[in-house]
Amino acid sequence: MAEQMEYYTAMDLVAQQYEDTTKLYQFYTSLREEHKLVTTKCKDCGHVPWPPRTLCPECLSTDYEWVDMPSTGTIASWTAAYAGMPPELAARAPMVYALVDFENGLRMPTAILECAPNEAKTGMEVELVVGDVQPDQQGRRRVAPYFKPVGR
Amino acid sequence: MSKPKRVAIVAAGINKWGMRPDATFRDIISEAGKACFDSNPKVSNKDIEGLVTSGVYPQRSGPQCHPSPVACEVLGVKPRLFQNTDCQCQSGAVNMRIIWSAIVSGLIDVGMAVGWERILVPNHGERYINAALACDHDWEQGFGMTPPALFAMPALSHMEKYGTTEEQYAKIAVKNHTHSAKNPNAHFQKGLTLEKALGARTVATPYRLFDCCVNTDGAACAILCSEEKAYEYTDNPIWVMGLGQGYTNWTIGNNPKDLTDWQGVRMSGELAYKMAGITPKDIDIAELHDCFTASELIEYEELGFCPKGEGGRWVDDGGNDYGGDVVTQPRGGLIGCGHPFGGTSIAQTHEIYLQLRGEAGERQVEPRPNIGLAQTMSGVGTQSMVTIYGSDDTQH
């Protein structure tokens, strides 16, 4: 691969996170700078989706505001993955992945950090932890919303 | 909806699937295309009016964009309708539905579906990217979860809700490997014991190695034609009786809250049964999307082969095998044959074509089946396509 890539997002598996690359940059700003999980709320019909949206799938409004998501949730189902993960995470196997349910009715897929496979359980309470992922092509920090067992 | 015109399969072929570093995209479709034309010498490449390719990763593994005219040139076809289609693992079924629609609408009388994948690059990073691309770019790929982990979660939920066991999952892998041992085109032909399956390394709990299908290089082709042409080509056409596609959502966070509730699969089955005018009891054989063992088990339930929650018991009773209620995966499924994304659905069709004609050799289901169901799925139960085929006997 040439070092200078004009189309610098090609084969970049991590979401773009800054104002010049995504309309939803506020999600990442909140996560990165305030350690806060947020999503969008439609100002016209009140719909709160996960993931956040610039276009309301219920009423097609483009008028939205940012609202806080709960910072804790419970594991709806989980797995301990020993393979099938990116090369940079393979050394950290097994990784626990889960679907986390929030009290507002939303659910998201995520990784559960600081959790051994024999500790993971359906119904377990987990809390938000901000994880660093690969920087973007301009060298800017990028983050992901991960979780860990509450109180760890 | 008024009854659409009838469409028949009159030829089908497949090549040798597996690790194929010896073969390029052109080589792979040459082999399967030749096998397809050889299966019925009455059909000439000059007869093909429409050609649709289905491949999911040509722009990654090749790389090659716009593959349909490449396939036309390789196979000597000069069509007036051609395109590629990507619907992930449903691609082959969607490919054949495009041809079916073109025939029903009268645009063409004879069309060929060419499905393939050439993907098995022996490099961890490349394989990971291919797997991750099946997930949402902005909200899933970056988290590191790939299909084994995504499909493991409903497997655990089914165990917790219905008491299904890892042994019942493993029995599905043993069945499929046993079937593929009699399929010379399959990736795996050595069979499998329950002990070996349960002793294999863990991939993503509760899945061990043999609970998972593998990516494979391979291709499959089928030729579809109008009812006016069908008997010119063969005395024994196989008919498309029903088609159905289901969709509930895309990102996994928006799946039905009960992870074992695969509404997308259920919808695809209900639509296809309705169009075919039959019920699940009429199905003799089924080729299902066993990307993982729990997928196949949940599909038994959603397609109505057994009641919801009783997939494990149906496995223990042998309802899913030769001599049972529905012979599932007679060719060996994705687990035994491998999974070249764009080719899988067409290979399922090839198997049903052989079985309904009584030409499946060592793995022929007896008595010769009359109705076969093929199902492929993208997403964890949320997007699925079912096609039901009938022997010529079902039409008289």
Ligand SMILES: [Zn+2]
């Ligand atoms: Zn709205």
